Structure formats: C-alpha cells, structure tokens
Amino acid sequence: MRKLLIVLFGILQYYNCYADAGNAYRYKLKAELSDSKILTGYVYHYTYGEPYDSKKSSFCDYIHSNFNSTLIIYTEVKSLKLSESSEMDFALSSNKITFDIEEILDVLLINKLEFPAGDRVHILDSKVDYQYLQKAPLNIDSVYSEWMENCGISLINWSLKNDISKIKSKITKEVNAFYDVKNDVLNNEINSYYSNLKKELSAKKIIFIYSCEAL
Structure with missing residues (x-):
C-alpha cells in the first residue's frame, strides 16, 4: 500500500495534476500589463478559497489577492468532449505565456467556467x-x-x-x-x-x- x-x-x-478537492475555474480574460502589452486568453485557477464575486472586488484585485505570484495564460484553447460528463481543453505549448502577477495593471473578465477539480487543460507540443x-x-x-x-x-x-x-x-x-x-x-x-x-x-x-x- x-x-x-x-x-x-x-x-x-x-x-x-490537481487531483484534490476544491474549486476549479477557467477564466477568459483580457489583461493589460505594465509594458502596455494586452493579452487575451484563458487562465485556470484551482482554489479552496472563495470564488470571484464582482460585488466584493474587481477581478484585477481578486487575481492579486488569490492567485499565485506567477500567472499562466493560454492565448488559445480548443475544447473537446471526452464523454457525457468529461470535457478537456487543449493548448499549444507555444501559446502558453507566463508572467509575474505584479505586471498586471488591469483585467477585463470576459467569461467564467467552473469545472470539477482535476485536470482540464492538456498541453500539446x-x-x-x-x-x-x-x-x-x-x-x-x-x-x-x-x-x-x-x-x-x-x-x-x-x-x-x-x-x-x-x-x-x-x-x-x-x-x-x-x-x-x-x-x-x-x-x-x-x-x-x-x-x-x-x-x-x-x-x-x-x-x-x-x-x-x-x-
């Protein structure tokens, strides 16, 4: 054993793998960075904490308070239904961008998807x-x-x-x-x-x- x-x-x-209980979300967002660069894409967040509530804070403040210091954004993903109860996202490794959360000046939340805690995004080279x-x-x-x-x-x-x-x-x-x-x-x-x-x-x-x- x-x-x-x-x-x-x-x-x-x-x-x-995030094979543990908790909350899991995929956020599509547009982020403005300190170098004036604008990034649009998808961010995956696994947490035991409270979900984002627009009545309590801006999404930018929520990210700074609840995400790790390094953020990963996928500029494009494709979703595929594996079964009636399971769906997977796919992203190219070349579409994966990593940056420091302190670089974020502002964020526009486009949409949010909650999914069962576990693997959601699969990286393809x-x-x-x-x-x-x-x-x-x-x-x-x-x-x-x-x-x-x-x-x-x-x-x-x-x-x-x-x-x-x-x-x-x-x-x-x-x-x-x-x-x-x-x-x-x-x-x-x-x-x-x-x-x-x-x-x-x-x-x-x-x-x-x-x-x-x-x-």
Missing part, C-alpha cells in the same frame, strides 16, 4: 496534433488500471487504420507490468514510458492523455 501511494504521488507531481482538433475524432476510448486509482488514460483517434481496442489492450498490459515488477525507480521509468508512448501514438494520429480527477 505504501508503495502504491508513493507511485501515485510521483505521477501526479510529474503531470501537474505538436502543431500537427493540435490541428487534429479541427475535426471531430473518429472515436475516444479510455484505459484504466487498478494502480491508477483516480487517474486514467484517454486515447483520441483520427485514423481509420488504428485498431483502438488492440492498442488499448497493449497499453493496459504494459502499464500493469510496470507495477507488477518494478521498484522504487518506477516513477521515472513509467513517466519515460508515457512520454515515448505519446510520441508513438501521435504518429498514428492518436492523442494520448493522462489525466486525474479529484479523490
């Missing part, structure tokens, strides 16, 4: 993968393992050549094999496995997602 907890903690840390999202996928399937508890793998496929059932079965066996025979070096090894698998599937027009929900 102790080994399982250590493994899960390591994986969650690696993928920057490949522009080719991102372009896949212009069309509806042929199918979406999930891989679950007893070892992953509240986490899972989603396979989003855009090619008729792929046998998703076969790919899913192969991944399930490989993931279970890691936990069956590996030891304390498991975290690095399985993260490397996921990284290589992501590249392998991308070449087959499949986007690989590892995500977690709140316990």
Whole structure:
C-alpha cells in the first residue's frame, strides 16, 4: 500500500495534476500589463478559497489577492468532449505565456467556467496534433488500471487504420507490468514510458492523455 501511494504521488507531481478537492475555474480574460502589452486568453485557477464575486472586488484585485505570484495564460484553447460528463481543453505549448502577477495593471473578465477539480487543460507540443482538433475524432476510448486509482488514460483517434481496442489492450498490459515488477525507480521509468508512448501514438494520429480527477 505504501508503495502504491508513493507511485501515485510521483505521477501526479510529474503531470501537474490537481487531483484534490476544491474549486476549479477557467477564466477568459483580457489583461493589460505594465509594458502596455494586452493579452487575451484563458487562465485556470484551482482554489479552496472563495470564488470571484464582482460585488466584493474587481477581478484585477481578486487575481492579486488569490492567485499565485506567477500567472499562466493560454492565448488559445480548443475544447473537446471526452464523454457525457468529461470535457478537456487543449493548448499549444507555444501559446502558453507566463508572467509575474505584479505586471498586471488591469483585467477585463470576459467569461467564467467552473469545472470539477482535476485536470482540464492538456498541453500539446505538436502543431500537427493540435490541428487534429479541427475535426471531430473518429472515436475516444479510455484505459484504466487498478494502480491508477483516480487517474486514467484517454486515447483520441483520427485514423481509420488504428485498431483502438488492440492498442488499448497493449497499453493496459504494459502499464500493469510496470507495477507488477518494478521498484522504487518506477516513477521515472513509467513517466519515460508515457512520454515515448505519446510520441508513438501521435504518429498514428492518436492523442494520448493522462489525466486525474479529484479523490
């Protein structure tokens, strides 16, 4: 049991998962920075605190009081429904901008989306993968393992050549094999496995997602 907890903690840390209870929001905003630059995009906020209330403060004041010192804004995201109860956002790594919160002079809140605490935005390095999202996928399937508890793998496929059932079965066996025979070096090894698998599937027009929900 102790080994399982250590493994899960390591994986969650690696993928920057917010697999914990609390409130989760996606804000679309326009921010004016101290260098006169104007940024429009999406910010994700995970908090145990009070949600934003326009009657109590401006959104600019709320950000300065409730967000971390460094803010990440995605200038563009694409949303995809994975199931009836699950939706994921995708953003290119090149559309991710990080800046100090003290640079913000003013903020216009355009809209707000509340979602279940857990992973919402998935970062893609490949522009080719991102372009896949212009069309509806042929199918979406999930891989679950007893070892992953509240986490899972989603396979989003855009090619008729792929046998998703076969790919899913192969991944399930490989993931279970890691936990069956590996030891304390498991975290690095399985993260490397996921990284290589992501590249392998991308070449087959499949986007690989590892995500977690709140316990």
